[in-house]
Amino acid sequence: MTPPSPTPGHAGLFVAFEGGDGAGKSTQAGLLRSALEAIGREVVLTREPGGTELGAAIRQVLLHGDHVAPRAEALLFAADRAHHVATVVRPALDRGAVVLTDRYLDSSIAYQGQARALSQDDIRDISLWATEGLLPDLTVLLDVSAGEGRSRRAGVHDRLEREADAFHEAVREGFLLLAEREPGRYLVLDAATEPVVLHQAVCRELATRHPGLSALVPVGDERAPRPACRSRAADPAGGEAS
Known part of the structure; x- marks a missing residue:
């Protein structure tokens, strides 16, 4: 199978947050959403799996069901991603929105x-075929050890979170190898750093990479303007919700 060439052009900005379980991806995505709203950008905050109604059903099977064979697991993640990109991510990018996703195709490469x-x-070829070659403009990797990630997670764990530390260390190694191979797409940060410091680093990186975001100010910075509410969150009922 020959996948399409990665990342066709789009009007918006696509940022993925990656890392092991307990890395703090959702925290950083939420902080960046607030900072972008404050400068008047439309933001779509979403996740994989589960960013659509179909994805929510797939998420239930993948994370809360019984054993899933590895190849079936990989294909289910790819199916979720194909529908998610077609119905949520690409439409938002085409209208010029900023899409922030908690996990994307690099999670499949690292986990499966x-x-x-x-x-x-x-795994990469399947995901690129499923998404018609769409890669993030920036992938923020929050690097966390298996032990640190486990200590951060709540008492109730999903099927993947319950895997042994050796599994999660292999996931970590997979992410770091990806970042090493594609340094231009990645920002690698130590997840043990204070969340506010991580957020500042993400904002600096985006402002440097994208001149249109030169006014981006981290949440909590006294220079930050008042929020301009133009955000949308992905709605598992199929698309987006205000």
């Missing part, structure tokens, strides 16, 4: 390709 010992190239 590396930790499940499937072919990383095959």
Whole structure:
């Protein structure tokens, strides 16, 4: 199978937050959403799996169901991603919105390709085919050790979170290998750093990479303007909700 060339052009901005379980991805995505709203940008905050109604059903099977064979697991994640990109991510990017996603295709490569010992190239090709080659403009990797991630998680764990530390260390290794191979797309940060410091680093990176975001100010900075409410969150009922 020959996947399409990655990342066709789009009017918006696509940022993915990646990392092991307990890395703080949702916290950083939420902070960046607030900072972008404050400068008047439309923001779509979403996640994988589960960013659509179909995705929510797939998420239930993947994270809260019984054993799923590794190849079936990989294909279910790809199916969720295909529908998510077609119905939420691409429409938002085409109208010029900023899309922030908690996990994207690199999670599949790290979890199924590396930790499940499937072919990383095959997993990447499947996801690129499913998304018509869409890669993030920036991938923020919050690097966390298996032990630190476990200590941060609440008492109730999903099927993947319950995997042994060796599995989560393999996931971590997979993410770091991806960042090493594609340094231009990645910002790698130590997840043990204070959340506000991580947020400042993400804002600096975006302002440097994208001249249109030169006015971006971290949440809590005294220079920050009042929020201009133009945000949308992905709605599992199928699309987006104000």
